[in-house]
Amino acid sequence: xxxxxxxxATPLTVADVVAVxxxxxxxxxxxxxxxxxxxxxxxxxxxxxxxxxHYGVSTGFGALAKVQIPVEKRQQxxxxxxxxxxxxxxxxxxxxxxxxxxxxxxxxLASGRTGVRPVVAETYxxxxxxxxxxxxHEYGSLGxxxxxxxxxxxxxxxxxxxHVRVAASASAEDRHxxxxxxxxxxxxxxxxxxxxxxxxxxALINGTDGMLGMLCLALHxxxxxxxxxxxxxxxxxxxxxxxxxxxxxELHTLRPHPGQAAAAAxxxxxxxxxxLIQRPQEGEFTRVQDAYSLRCxxxxxxxxxxxxxxxxxxxxxxxxxxxxxxxxLPDGRVESNGNFHGAPVAYVLDFLAIAVxxxxxxxxRRTDRFLDVAxxxxxxxxxxxxxxxDSGLMIAQYTAAGIVSELxxxxxxxxxxxxxxxxxxxxxxxxxxxxxxxxxxxxxxxTRVLSIELLASTRALDxxxxxxxxxxxxxxxxxxxxxxxxxxxxxxxxxxxxxITSAYELVASGxxxxxxxxxxxxxxx
Numbered sequence: 001x002x003x004x005x006x007x008x009a010t011p012l013t014v015a016d017v018v019a020v021x022x023x024x025x026x027x028x029x030x031x032x033x034x035x036x037x038x039x040x041x042x043x044x045x046x047x048x049x050x051x052x053x054h055y056g057v058s059t060g061f062g063a064l065a066k067v068q069i070p071v072e073k074r075q076q077x078x079x080x081x082x083x084x085x086x087x088x089x090x091x092x093x094x095x096x097x098x099x100x101x102x103x104x105x106x107x108x109l110a111s112g113r114t115g116v117r118p119v120v121a122e123t124y125x126x127x128x129x130x131x132x133x134x135x136x137h138e139y140g141s142l143g144x145x146x147x148x149x150x151x152x153x154x155x156x157x158x159x160x161x162x163h164v165r166v167a168a169s170a171s172a173e174d175r176h177x178x179x180x181x182x183x184x185x186x187x188x189x190x191x192x193x194x195x196x197x198x199x200x201x202x203a204l205i206n207g208t209d210g211m212l213g214m215l216c217l218a219l220h221x222x223x224x225x226x227x228x229x230x231x232x233x234x235x236x237x238x239x240x241x242x243x244x245x246x247x248x249x250e251l252h253t254l255r256p257h258p259g260q261a262a263a264a265a266x267x268x269x270x271x272x273x274x275x276l277i278q279r280p281q282e283g284e285f286t287r288v289q290d291a292y293s294l295r296c297x298x299x300x301x302x303x304x305x306x307x308x309x310x311x312x313x314x315x316x317x318x319x320x321x322x323x324x325x326x327x328x329l330p331d332g333r334v335e336s337n338g339n340f341h342g343a344p345v346a347y348v349l350d351f352l353a354i355a356v357x358x359x360x361x362x363x364x365r366r367t368d369r370f371l372d373v374a375x376x377x378x379x380x381x382x383x384x385x386x387x388x389x390d391s392g393l394m395i396a397q398y399t400a401a402g403i404v405s406e407l408x409x410x411x412x413x414x415x416x417x418x419x420x421x422x423x424x425x426x427x428x429x430x431x432x433x434x435x436x437x438x439x440x441x442x443x444x445x446x447t448r449v450l451s452i453e454l455l456a457s458t459r460a461l462d463x464x465x466x467x468x469x470x471x472x473x474x475x476x477x478x479x480x481x482x483x484x485x486x487x488x489x490x491x492x493x494x495x496x497x498x499x500i501t502s503a504y505e506l507v508a509s510g511x512x513x514x515x516x517x518x519x520x521x522x523x524x525x
Contacts, residue, residue: 008033011320036112078201085152088137100213143432147210160193214436239460260302342432349435
């Protein structure tokens with residue numbers, strides 16, 4: 001990850017967004033970008049002296065766009081816009097999401113298409129670099145005219161109003177400490193609050209930055225979760241003494257989806273050295289075919305990968321876009337538009353939630369197979385050390401099933417809903433912010449479900465080792481050893497919740513993928 005992200009010279013990448021949002025990379029604005037900002041500002045100042053009304057410069061907003069505002073009240077117009085639109089409520093949004101949306105709004109300011117003064121962009125960058133995160137709430141955005149309320153809470157900070165948290169890094173953040181007044185935080189950082197001029201309030205809130213930020217963070221996290229899912233599926237095939245023949249590359253060229261080929265290649269590479277796997281040359285198969293949750297893992301995991309690739313293409317377009325209304329065009333015209341509508345981002349956020357739910361669903365089915373003596377091929381009931389006296393992982397599967405049920409509800413698309421607002425001026429909205437919020441919950445759920453599957457497969461390997469039925473692959477052995485550094489081998493039942501938490505932490509931190517790749521000597525695709 002880069003330690004500094006420079007805005008305005010080249011398009012942002014997903015990695016840039018993650019670097020600033022999650023890992024506190026410093027933000028700088030390119031000198032040419034500052035020159036573009038200054039040039040477009042001159043256009044706005046020329047319009048401010050025009051007797052004709054210009055939206056966002058000398059008029060009200062939304063359904064009040066027909067109201068012309070006198071010159072002496074235009075600073076108050078901008079203050080009132082920010083204060084009234086900072087109307088969020090509910091739980092506090094995560095620091096990384098707030099930093100992502102701030103970075104993306106600053107990126108649009110750096111495009112020179114919004115008409116703000118250079119000092120506005122410079123102050124925004126200074127706030128990010130000082131580790132000041134505005135308090136933003138769960139509810140308030142409809143995802144049209146941008147993520148208005150979340151961005152207004154951030155704009156309020158530039159004015160020295162509202163509440164913020166201050167932390168040098170994500171690890172230093174104290175969510176239990178009370179937020180501080182923005183004016184206090186700005187003064188401590190040596191940052192002067194702004195008095196917004198014509199159009200600047202509107203330019204600070206009219207973008208799809210919150211939903212795009214959540215999409216970028218999700219794409220980053222999914223890149224690791226896809227590898228984890230492939231590993232978990234391979235480990236389950238092995239611990240259930242299945243066959244890896246179905247992962248042969250020649251089979252997947254018959255249906256050449258790129259994601260499917262990548263998932264199958266990962267599973268084949270992981271399982272190649274295993275002697276727990278059934279292979280034709282080693283004798284007669286006891287099972288001709290494995291169940292769908294094992295045999296069809298590349299098809300399901302691959303479809304999820306391809307969905308993410310489509311979402312990444314949408315994100316790439318958005319990251320090189322300037323989303324505002326009105327915009328200052330290169331020839332000096334100021335034109336209204338509908339680019340603030342969140343539909344492109346909302347759709348892929350919803351699409352990803354569907355893929356995530358299905359990844360979790362097939363994982364839970366693999367977990368369930370481990371616990372049923374009719375289907376687990378010689379393992380004890382519920383992977384219990386002393387079945388009857390002990391219940392083993394019986395209720396861990398309940399936990400996974402409950403999460404999967406929740407993920408299916410979260411897969412219901414937000415973007416098909418629309419509630420008209422602003423006296424029917426904004427009569428169709430994207431709900432993209434809500435699509436992003438539910439995708440974040442879905443990703444957490446998927447991480448937990450995969451963790452429970454790995455809890456089952458590593459426990460199953462202990463029972464296989466006790467029966468001397470074969471030698472696991474180096475990658476699955478490495479993850480098994482990793483799990484045993486935190487989670488005890490099967491014995492009489494103990495307090496299970498901490499074991500699930502430990503498994504979750506090993507997956508979420510990337511240690512599972514790192515251990516598997518270390519044993520393979522190469523990175524998973």
